[in-house]
Amino acid sequence: MLEQAPGESHEKELQMTTKLDEAKGLDEAKGKVNNALSRLEKMIEQRLREETARADELAAKLSALETQHEELKRVATDVEARLERAMTHIRSLLTADQR
Numbered sequence: 001m002l003e004q005a006p007g008e009s010h011e012k013e014l015q016m017t018t019k020l021d022e023a024k025g026l027d028e029a030k031g032k033v034n035n036a037l038s039r040l041e042k043m044i045e046q047r048l049r050e051e052t053a054r055a056d057e058l059a060a061k062l063s064a065l066e067t068q069h070e071e072l073k074r075v076a077t078d079v080e081a082r083l084e085r086a087m088t089h090i091r092s093l094l095t096a097d098q099r
Helices: 008-098
Strands: none
Touching: none
16 A cells, blocks of 8 residues: 555645535536526516517507698698688689679
């Protein structure tokens, strides 16, 4: 059997313990990183849901505004046509009155 120096066995145990501690610390760090990434992913997904809902709301508002705009254009065209007819009628009354 090989003889070990008095502190040699203790040094080997320390090296093994240190390696185990390093592996444990590495696993712990990986766990923390994975946890942080998972939280970040959830935050991004939540933000995406919120922004998608906001985009849908804005699209609905835009559609309503476009519909209102088209209706206002029709009303303006109708008012313009009525005004033109009224002006024509007033001109004809003025012409008849001048005779």
